[in-house]
Amino acid sequence: MRLSGFRINCSFPWRGGNSASASAAASAKLASLGVLAALLLCLLLPSQAFASYSNPSVNTVAQMRTDGSLHVVEQRTYSFEEDYSAVTWRFTGITDKQQVEVASVRIIQMDAEGNIVRDWDQLPEVAFQSNWRAFVDETEGRSDKVKDAEERLALSKDSSDAVELPKGDSFSFDKRRCELYVFLDSTENSTVVECDYAISNAALVYDDTAELYWDYVPAQPDVEMSNVRTQVQLPVPDGVEVVPGETVHAWGHGPEGTVDVRSDGTVHYYVPEVREGQYAQAHVLFPRSWLTNITVQSKLAKSGTRLDDALAEEATWTDTYSWGLVNSHIVNLALHVLCVLALAAAVVAYAVWGRERRGDGAAGEGVGGEGADAACASDAGAANAASGEDADAAGVDAAVLGRLLRWNQQSAEDFAATLRQLQQRGVISVSAEGPSPGDVRFRITPSAKSAKLTGVEHGAMELLFDVVGDGYQSVSLAELQRFCDEHPGWAREAMASWQGVLSEQVEREGLFDARSRRVARWLAWGAGVFAAFAVVGFFAVGSVPMAGALLATGAVVGAVAYCMLRRTPRGVELAECAEARAGERDAADADEGWQKAVAAAFDGVLDA
Numbered sequence: 001m002r003l004s005g006f007r008i009n010c011s012f013p014w015r016g017g018n019s020a021s022a023s024a025a026a027s028a029k030l031a032s033l034g035v036l037a038a039l040l041l042c043l044l045l046p047s048q049a050f051a052s053y054s055n056p057s058v059n060t061v062a063q064m065r066t067d068g069s070l071h072v073v074e075q076r077t078y079s080f081e082e083d084y085s086a087v088t089w090r091f092t093g094i095t096d097k098q099q100v101e102v103a104s105v106r107i108i109q110m111d112a113e114g115n116i117v118r119d120w121d122q123l124p125e126v127a128f129q130s131n132w133r134a135f136v137d138e139t140e141g142r143s144d145k146v147k148d149a150e151e152r153l154a155l156s157k158d159s160s161d162a163v164e165l166p167k168g169d170s171f172s173f174d175k176r177r178c179e180l181y182v183f184l185d186s187t188e189n190s191t192v193v194e195c196d197y198a199i200s201n202a203a204l205v206y207d208d209t210a211e212l213y214w215d216y217v218p219a220q221p222d223v224e225m226s227n228v229r230t231q232v233q234l235p236v237p238d239g240v241e242v243v244p245g246e247t248v249h250a251w252g253h254g255p256e257g258t259v260d261v262r263s264d265g266t267v268h269y270y271v272p273e274v275r276e277g278q279y280a281q282a283h284v285l286f287p288r289s290w291l292t293n294i295t296v297q298s299k300l301a302k303s304g305t306r307l308d309d310a311l312a313e314e315a316t317w318t319d320t321y322s323w324g325l326v327n328s329h330i331v332n333l334a335l336h337v338l339c340v341l342a343l344a345a346a347v348v349a350y351a352v353w354g355r356e357r358r359g360d361g362a363a364g365e366g367v368g369g370e371g372a373d374a375a376c377a378s379d380a381g382a383a384n385a386a387s388g389e390d391a392d393a394a395g396v397d398a399a400v401l402g403r404l405l406r407w408n409q410q411s412a413e414d415f416a417a418t419l420r421q422l423q424q425r426g427v428i429s430v431s432a433e434g435p436s437p438g439d440v441r442f443r444i445t446p447s448a449k450s451a452k453l454t455g456v457e458h459g460a461m462e463l464l465f466d467v468v469g470d471g472y473q474s475v476s477l478a479e480l481q482r483f484c485d486e487h488p489g490w491a492r493e494a495m496a497s498w499q500g501v502l503s504e505q506v507e508r509e510g511l512f513d514a515r516s517r518r519v520a521r522w523l524a525w526g527a528g529v530f531a532a533f534a535v536v537g538f539f540a541v542g543s544v545p546m547a548g549a550l551l552a553t554g555a556v557v558g559a560v561a562y563c564m565l566r567r568t569p570r571g572v573e574l575a576e577c578a579e580a581r582a583g584e585r586d587a588a589d590a591d592e593g594w595q596k597a598v599a600a601a602f603d604g605v606l607d608a
Contacts, residue, residue, distance in 0.1 A: 051140065051222040051223050052082040052142065053079060053080045053087070054078075054079050054225070054226070055076050055079075055224070055225040055226065056077055056079050056227065057076075057226065058074070058075070058217070058225050058226075059229050060072060060228075060229070061074075061230075062214070062230065062233065063235075065293075066291055066292045066293040067291070067293040067294055067295065068201055068203040068205060068210070068291050068295075069199060069201065069202055070199045070202035070214065072196070072197055072198065072199070073194065073195075074195050074197075076089075076192070076193050076194075076195075076225075077190060077191075077192050078187070078191045080187040080188075080189075080190070083143040083186070083187050083188065084187045085143045085146045085165055085183060085184060086136050086165055086181055086182065086183050086184070087141055087182050087184065087193075088136060088179055088180070088181060089179065089182060089193070089195060090180075090218040090220055091178045091180070092215045092218035092219050093218070093281065094178050094199065097201050098199055099199070099200045100173075100178055100197055101197060101198050101200070102173045102195065103196040103197060103198065104196045105125075105182060105194065105195050106120050106121060106122045106123060106193075107120070107191055107193050108121065108194075109189045109191050110191070111189050111190070112190070117189055120194075123171045123182070124170050125170065126170045128172040128174050128181070129172075132163070132181065133174065133177065140222075143187075150162075150164055150165075166183045167183075168183070169184055169185050170183045171183065180197075199214070203294075203298075204302050205291060205294055205298050206288065206302050206304060206306035206307075207288070207303065207304060207306075208288065208307045209287065209305075209307040210285070210286055210290065211284070211310060212232070212283070212285075212286075213282070214232075214282045215279050215280070215281050216228075216230045216269065216281070217280035217281075219278065221276055221277050222276055223276060224276055225274040226272065226274075227272065228269070228270065228271040228280060229269070229270050230268070230282065231268045232267045232269075232282060234266070234284070234290065236265035237292075240290075242263050242264065242265045244262075247286065247287060248261050248284070248285070249284070249286075249310075249311065249314075250282070250283065250285075251282075251314050251317075252269055252271075252281070253283060253317075254271065254274065254281055255271050255272075255273060255280060257270050257271035257272065259282075285306075285307060285310055285311075328543075331546075332545070335550065336549055339530075339550065339553040342526065342530065342553050342557055346556065346557045347560070349519050349560070349564070350563070350564060353516040353566070354519070354563065354564045354565075354566050355566065356567055356572050397418065397421065397456045397457070397502075397505060398414075398417040398418055398420065398421040399456050399502050399505075400505055400506050400509055401574065401578050402414040403503075403506050403511075404506075404511050404567065404574060404575050405578055405579065407565065408503075410499050412598070412601075412602035413595075414502060415463075415599065415602060416596070419460060419464070419595070420595055421457065422461070426451070427446065427453070427461075428445065429444070429445050430442055430444050431443050431445065441477060441478060442476065442593075442597070443476045443477075444475050444476075444477075445473060455501055455505060456502050459497070459501040459502075463494050463495070463497075463498050467490070467494045468480055468491075468494075477601070480597075481600075481601045484601045491602065510568055510570065511570065512565060512567055512571060513565075513566045513568050516565055516566045517564075517565055520562075520564035520565055523557055523558075523561035524558065524562075526554075526557050526561075527554045527557040527558030527561055528558075530551070530554030530557060531554040531555075531558075533550050534546075534547045534550035534551035
């Protein structure tokens with residue numbers, strides 16, 4: 001029985017300064033933070049420290065004696081990642097009427113291939129010292145921590161603080177906390193520890209049945225066990241037939257596994273995995289008459305009948321577990337269907353609103369009055385406008401084209417390109433001054449030429465000569481750099497204000513599709529919701545597959561949202577022209593030096 005052909009635009013488009021793109025940026029950042037938080041939480045959980053070892057195999061044989069006690073021989077294989085001086089073997093589910101007596105402990109060591117390195121070694125028992133409890137809890141039994149703690153306590157002024165664990169292989173049993181301490185000289189190899197112990201009064205005796213509740217895997221908060229095999233041998237009298245489900249009833253509580261009642265009176269349990277903090281429990285009912293040597297105290301400890309109540313309890317728990325399992329499957333199926341639908345919706349949304357399409361010629365209208373192709377027809381076209389060369393001839397500000405090529409991402413290079421554009425139009429002049437060619441300095445001066453300025457150009461003039469130049473008729477690059485260094489807040493505010501003007505101009509030019517931005521915003525919010533549900537699923541439900549599916553869906557939807565923003569047909573044509581012309585420019589432009597210096601001055605203060 002079962003126990004309980006598209007062109008992907010991923011150029012970081014979320015840094016525009018206009019209200020629409022700023023809202024999209026906020027949504028994208030929220031989704032990114034949600035996914036990142038979910039990833040970090042999954043990496044950091046659980047918060048308590050796990051032991052640097054596991055039990056890849058546990059084999060246990062338990063014999064129910066006729067006096068109601070349980071004799072157990074248990075072998076645990078330890079796979080160590082670090083060297084340990086002590087490991088703790090816990091016993092849970094022990095009542096005040098029961099007592100654990102450890103008869104012997106022995107170990108055998110193997111190498112990584114499973115070959116025996118040293119034969120069985122019977123460990124001597126040492127008297128337990130109460131100060132070991134806190135010491136082992138603090139050091140977790142790890143050899144390096146044990147050594148450091150022993151040295152630190154040995155130097156303490158109070159000699160009573162000194163604690164020293166036994167050296168060499170041995171064991172000790174803490175009766176008050178019902179814990180076995182196994183002290184190991186070396187754990188470089190895999191080690192099998194065998195414990196022979198007995199639990200008195202393990203069986204509860206009623207008028208109509210005997211009952212065994214036993215934690216064959218104790219609750220351990222820091223250790224994972226795998227391949228747990230346990231068999232309980234019942235004291236079947238000679239000539240008595242064992243009928244599973246009639247004379248013997250058996251159930252398992254804890255992780256999913258199997259339980260099998262054999263005709264010889266043995267109950268076999270198998271659990272593939274017991275995670276940290278879980279436990280596995282055996283519940284067995286068998287005839288009271290099989291316990292022929294129980295004490296008078298055991299007979300008087302319980303009275304009345306128990307069989308029908310126990311069967312009813314297990315039936316209720318089984319029904320509850322079954323319904324819970326069905327509901328869990330329904331919820332998992334619904335969530336996986338939701339994930340598939342969300343992924344399909346994201347793909348469809350990208351295909352419809354995120355894929356760029358070229359225009360039919362009309363898309364270029366408004367660019368210099370002749371369309372994008374006209375703008376690219378000469379050296380005064382849109383490509384050179386991206387670097388400030390005759391942008392007015394193209395009808396588009398150099399900074400706007402810079403934003404277009406950068407997917408609306410803010411950059412101080414756009415400010416430098418605007419100044420270059422003003423220089424090309426004769427609005428400002430840039431002169432080089434310096435004592436030698438190796439020490440060239442530049443000074444920017446407005447000319448007397450009357451020209452109609454765009455909003456972006458006017459904002460750049462105000463920033464340079466009113467904010468930085470404080471009304472003076474010229475500004476040197478040294479003064480510009482000093483202003484940014486000495487007044488970073490002021491410079492950041494001024495640059496952010498100018499970037500806002502530029503963002504409004506980008507919006508008016510209609511180079512980025514508004515529908516794709518709105519869809520991206522919704523997808524970003526959806527990604528954040530999936531990430532949040534992933535965290536809730538991990539914490540509240542404890543389902544790693546569910547949390548993983550939700551987190552993966554959130555990550556994919558968030559990535560699609562991040563890549564959703566597309567350019568309009570006009571923007572596509574302008575961008576292609578600008579990229580083509582940019583490749584034809586002379587890389588050794590003699591005037592690039594001052595533009596780079598202007599951009600570098602504001603790079604440190606630009607609020608990205």
